Amino acid sequence: MSFTWTAHRFAGGVLALDVANSIILRADPVRRIDRFTDAAAIDSFAEAANRFGAESARFGVLAPVAAENRAGLLRLREATDRHFRALVSAEGRPAYLADLLEAVAAVLRSSPQVEGALPLDTATAQSALSLAAGPEPERLKICPNCGWLFLDRSRNRSRTWCDMAVCGNRNKARLHYQRNREDAGR
Secondary structure, X not given: OOOOOOHHHHOOOOHHHHHHOOEEOOOOOOOOEEOOOOHHHHHHHHHHHHHHOOOHHHHOOEEOOOHHHHHHHHHHHHHHHHHHHHHXXXXXXXXXXXXXXXXXXXXXXXXXXXXXXXXXXXXXXXXXXXXXHOOOHHHEEEOOOOOOEEEOOOOOOXXXXXXXXXXXXXXXXXXXXXXXXXXXXX
């Protein structure tokens, strides 16, 4: 099945969260889709992050992950999701932070130097480390529609959806449908 990365797939606000969000419907074991099961999808993610990613200016050109480092990127993705999801849920555990830091360290130790570009795994590790050290963890949220992690950069911290054009509109449509059904039943 062919898949194309779109701007919506980069709604997390930072690269580490966009990588963590590469699993669609993470909490639903039946409908869960891991977009990184195909090596070509990981490579195309790096290309798309150059176009759509919020941190593209910070990291410059992102290069694909070396084949031998893909498992490290996946470990980092899972540690990132576990730590920040627990932080949002107020279930933060020191072990999750330790796992994240170990995954970051492993990626940074094994990352090769690429002339003129930064490998996706290295950039993701740096992004996760910056986010973990960030001063405002209350800006980190979970979308109530899709379950993705995102950084709320709105002035009053009132953002609800990872992407209003997708998840927000789906919720509005669902509420509208429910209201119409209730009105028809009266």
